[in-house]
Amino acid sequence: MNSPLYMTLKDEICEMIEWLASYGKTENGGVTRLLYTKEWYDAQQALKEKMETFGITTYFDDVGNLFGRLEGTEDREKVILTGSHVDTVIDGGKYDGAYGILASLLAAKTLFAKYGSPKKTIEVVSLCEEEGSRFPLAFWGSGNITGRYTIKDVQTYKDVNGVVFLDAMFRLGFGKGRYKTPQRTNIESFIEVHIEQGEVLEKSDKSVGIVSDIVGQKRWQIEVKGESNHAGTTPMNLRKDALKMASELIVAVSKLAVEKFPGLVATVGHIEAVPNVGNVIAGNVLFSLDIRHHQKEVLAAYCQSVMMYIDEISKREKMDILVAEAVDISPVHMDEQGTELLLNIASDKSISYKKMVSGAGHDSQVFGTYCPTSLIFVPSRDGISHSPKEYTKADDLENGIIMLMEMLYRAAY
Numbered sequence: 405m406n407s408p409l410y411m412t413l414k415d416e417i418c419e420m421i422e423w424l425a426s427y428g429k430t431e432n433g434g435v436t437r438l439l440y441t442k443e444w445y446d447a448q449q450a451l452k453e454k455m456e457t458f459g460i461t462t463y464f465d466d467v468g469n470l471f472g473r474l475e476g477t478e479d480r481e482k483v484i485l486t487g488s489h490v491d492t493v494i495d496g497g498k499y500d501g502a503y504g505i506l507a508s509l510l511a512a513k514t515l516f517a518k519y520g521s522p523k524k525t526i527e528v529v530s531l532c533e534e535e536g537s538r539f540p541l542a543f544w545g546s547g548n549i550t551g552r553y554t555i556k557d558v559q560t561y562k563d564v565n566g567v568v569f570l571d572a573m574f575r576l577g578f579g580k581g582r583y584k585t586p587q588r589t590n591i592e593s594f595i596e597v598h599i600e601q602g603e604v605l606e607k608s609d610k611s612v613g614i615v616s617d618i619v620g621q622k623r624w625q626i627e628v629k630g631e632s633n634h635a636g637t638t639p640m641n642l643r644k645d646a647l648k649m650a651s652e653l654i655v656a657v658s659k660l661a662v663e664k665f666p667g668l669v670a671t672v673g674h675i676e677a678v679p680n681v682g683n684v685i686a687g688n689v690l691f692s693l694d695i696r697h698h699q700k701e702v703l704a705a706y707c708q709s710v711m712m713y714i715d716e717i718s719k720r721e722k723m724d725i726l727v728a729e730a731v732d733i734s735p736v737h738m739d740e741q742g743t744e745l746l747l748n749i750a751s752d753k754s755i756s757y758k759k760m761v762s763g764a765g766h767d768s769q770v771f772g773t774y775c776p777t778s779l780i781f782v783p784s785r786d787g788i789s790h791s792p793k794e795y796t797k798a799d800d801l802e803n804g805i806i807m808l809m810e811m812l813y814r815a816a817y
């Protein structure tokens with residue numbers, strides 16, 4: 405291990421990524437750190453100690469979000485919050501969430517060592533949960549801070565082993581009012597650094613992404629109701645083939661996106677045919693349609709076009725098609741001033757960057773509807789994430805921290 409005196413930011417972040425990944429390390433080099441497990445608890449405790457060795461004051465809130473506070477000398481009340489989530493998916497990577505916490509921690513630590521206390525309060529946060537990989541809800545950490553969730557929302561949840569959400573929480577001392585109330589009203593802004601989890605930055609050879617918007621998402625369940633019948637004795641003109649109709653629809657929704665709605669992504673990833681037998685015409689087909697874009701109007705226009713097409717083909721083929729909406733998440737616009745500032749910082753520091761839209765949500769999606777929020781990306785090799793193969797180059801990790809540090813400096817010092 406290098407002596408901290410001679411360590412560069414790049415060395416430090418690389419070392420800390422490995423250090424945090426040791427909590428919940430899996431056999432194949434991945435990380436499993438699910439909410440309220442031992443690995444999760446140990447990681448939060450280790451982060452707490454690390455913050456304290458840097459001279460940062462720490463505290464937990466009652467759901468287990470960990471905060472490191474540099475109190476402002478002029479404005480103590482309003483908080484500039486920066487961080488990401490400490491939980492992972494099962495056998496996930498070392499960088500997802502973890503990098504954002506460590507980037508925030510190193511930025512705060514470096515600023516504090518160099519310039520002392522900020523004028524405005526900075527808090528680094530290690531959010532307890534984002535992924536939804538243990539219990540069937542996501543954004544538990546940011547959701548509690550912003551008031552989207554309270555403990556009442558999780559009363560009935562259990563994990564796959566039948567462990568009750570609240571029991572898992574109580575066992576570690578959280579959820580009993582021993583710590584600070586999670587919901588906050590004093591957060592002035594939120595800044596998150598995160599790996600891209602896609603390959604836009606790598607393909608365009610840029611070191612950081614400055615996110616202007618986070619896409620909204622709709623997910624539909626589409627059911628085509630035809631008629632099951634004998635594959636040999638039913639002439640083609642007398643069929644109500646639900647699978648043939650579904651195929652037409654699937655091709656059409658994709659074509660529509662490509663030809664008329666640039667930037668929109670539409671995906672059919674799940675399909676079930678009934679009875680799903682080789683010599684029987686499918687009587688019923690159910691498939692999913694996932695639609696994402698960063699502008700609400702575009703999402704709405706696309707959905708309208710799809711509905712019109714469904715209507716038309718349903719009448720033509722005399723088959724019923726039912727559409728149910730399973731997910732409806734609005735796009736979130738990142739803080740324009742923050743985005744502008746980040747663009748300036750990247751130019752000033754000669755860091756190659758791309759202004760971009762995020763196709764994934766992150767905690768910034770939750771904070772973005774609550775306070776001015778900024779999101780900085782660094783590239784993911786081959787776009788791979790949620791896998792032990794997740795990797796980001798040290799230079800890029802460092803650039804992400806420089807961007808954040810400069811932003812915090814300009815906002816708080």
Ligand SMILES: [Zn+2]
Nearest residue numbers: 500501534766
């Ligand atoms: Zn993440």
